Amino acid sequence: xWHLHSILYRFSxxxxxxxxLLYRLRTVRSHSRSDLEQQSLSDPIELVIxxxxxxxxxxxxxxxGIIKSPKPNPFNAVDESANRQAMRHEALVYKRLGNCSxxxxxxxxxxxLCTITLEHLANGNLGDYLREHPTVSETTRQRWVQxxxxxxxxxxxxxxxxxxxxxxxxxxxxxxELRICxxxxxSVPGLPVSDVAPGARYQRRPWPPRYSSVLYLIVSGVExxxxxxxxxxxxxxxxxxxxxxxxxxxxxxIERCWDGQTTAMEIVMALS
Numbered sequence: 001x002w003h004l005h006s007i008l009y010r011f012s013x014x015x016x017x018x019x020x021l022l023y024r025l026r027t028v029r030s031h032s033r034s035d036l037e038q039q040s041l042s043d044p045i046e047l048v049i050x051x052x053x054x055x056x057x058x059x060x061x062x063x064x065g066i067i068k069s070p071k072p073n074p075f076n077a078v079d080e081s082a083n084r085q086a087m088r089h090e091a092l093v094y095k096r097l098g099n100c101s102x103x104x105x106x107x108x109x110x111x112x113l114c115t116i117t118l119e120h121l122a123n124g125n126l127g128d129y130l131r132e133h134p135t136v137s138e139t140t141r142q143r144w145v146q147x148x149x150x151x152x153x154x155x156x157x158x159x160x161x162x163x164x165x166x167x168x169x170x171x172x173x174x175x176x177e178l179r180i181c182x183x184x185x186x187s188v189p190g191l192p193v194s195d196v197a198p199g200a201r202y203q204r205r206p207w208p209p210r211y212s213s214v215l216y217l218i219v220s221g222v223e224x225x226x227x228x229x230x231x232x233x234x235x236x237x238x239x240x241x242x243x244x245x246x247x248x249x250x251x252x253x254i255e256r257c258w259d260g261q262t263t264a265m266e267i268v269m270a271l272s
Contacts, residue, residue, distance in 0.1 A: 065107045065117040086184040087114040093183035097158055102151030104179050122174040127167030134221055140176055144218050145250060147178040149267045161187040165210040167217055212257030219249045
C-alpha cells in the first residue's frame with residue numbers, strides 16, 4: 001500500500017508539471033534550437049523563447065523575450081523547491097537593479113509559475129561568441145572591457161555581488177552591447193546565497209580575480225591557461241600563479257585584479 005501511495009504521489013507531481021508546461025508553451029513562438037543554445041544556462045533553470053508585448057507598444061509591435069523557468073523535478077520535492085527559490089531570488093535582484101543599462105531588461109515576473117521573462121539578446125554569450133568570431137575588432141573588445149567593468153560597478157553600487165562571473169553570464173545584444181545576466185547565485189544583504197560551480201578559472205574567490213579571467217579572455221581571445229586541464233588551472237590559481245599579461249592590452253589592470261587589490265570603481269577609472 002505504501003508503494004502505491006508513493007507512485008500516485010509521484011504521478012500527481014509529474015502531471016502537475018506537464019500541465020504547467022503546456023500552459024507556458026501556449027505563449028511560445030517558434031525559434032531555432034541554436035537560439036536557445038546561445039543563452040546563458042544555470043542548473044536550476046530552463047529557458048524558453050517566447051514573444052512578450054512591451055507595456056506601451058507601438059501598433060503591431062511585439063518584443064521577443066526569454067522565459068526562464070525553474071527546472072522541474074517531480075521525484076524530488078526538495079530539489080524542485082530549491083530551484084523555484086533560486087528563481088524568486090533572481091527576480092528580486094532584477095527588481096533591485098531596476099532600469100539598469102548593464103543587464104537584460106526584465107519584461108515580466110510570474111510569482112505563481114516562478115518564471116522570469118527577459119529581453120532576448122540575439123548574439124548569445126560572450127564565450128561562445130568569441131569562439132565563433134575570433135577576429136572581433138580591438139574597438140569592440142575595448143568596449144566590452146569597459147561595459148563589463150561598469151556593469152559590475154553598477155551591481156556593487158546596488159549592494160549586489162554576482163558570485164558567478166564567467167563568460168557564459170555576459171550576453172551580447174544584436175548590436176554587440178554587453179550585458180551581465182544570471183543572478184540566481186548572487187549575494188544580496190539579508191538573502192541566502194546558493195552554491196555554484198563556474199569552473200576553475202572563475203571560482204568563488206574574491207570577485208576581482210574572476211573578473212580578470214573574463215577580461216583576459218576578452219583581450220586575448222582565449223581563457224587563462226587554455227592549454228591546461230581544469231585541475232591544474234585550479235592548483236595554479238590557488239598558488240597565485242597566473243598567466244603573463246606583459247603583451248596584452250590592460251595587462252596591468254588584469255594583474256591588479258588577480259592580486260585582488262582593487263575595486264570595480266577603480267577598474268572603471270583605470271580603463272577610462
